[in-house]
Amino acid sequence: EIFTRKPIQFFQYVLVGIALILFYSLLLSLSEQIGFAWAYLVSSAVTILITTVYFHSLIKQKSATFILAGIMLILYAFLYIILQVEDFALLIGSIFLFVILGVIMFVSNKIKERKQVADE
Numbered sequence: 001e002i003f004t005r006k007p008i009q010f011f012q013y014v015l016v017g018i019a020l021i022l023f024y025s026l027l028l029s030l031s032e033q034i035g036f037a038w039a040y041l042v043s044s045a046v047t048i049l050i051t052t053v054y055f056h057s058l059i060k061q062k063s064a065t066f067i068l069a070g071i072m073l074i075l076y077a078f079l080y081i082i083l084q085v086e087d088f089a090l091l092i093g094s095i096f097l098f099v100i101l102g103v104i105m106f107v108s109n110k111i112k113e114r115k116q117v118a119d120e
Contacts, residue, residue, distance in 0.1 A: 012054075016054065019047055019051050020047065023046075024043075026047075030043060044072075044080075048073060048076065052072070
């Protein structure tokens with residue numbers, strides 16, 4: 001919403017949140033049938049697909065949609081890797097959270113600078 005300058009309603013956030021929650025339900029039910037790796041692949045692909053298609057229908061910007069899809073792909077891939085390396089999961093997760101925090105701090109600083117320039 002900040003980057004695209006398109007308003008997104010609360011209900012639309014709720015729908016995306018429900019899709020993210022249903023990922024786990026789909027993962028659990030599929031993993032009982034086809035194994036965890038394939039279930040994770042299918043569940044994450046479906047979640048990314050419906051979320052990005054819905055996002056694109058809201059904002060109608062291909063570049064922002066591809067960025068969202070890429071971010072979701074990276075996050076789901078990283079979560080899968082963490083689940084596979086059980087012995088180092090806490091260490092890898094902690095390092096990744098610090099990296100994410102740094103990125104968010106950097107991006108939020110740019111947002112503040114853009115807002116100040118726009119106000120002037």
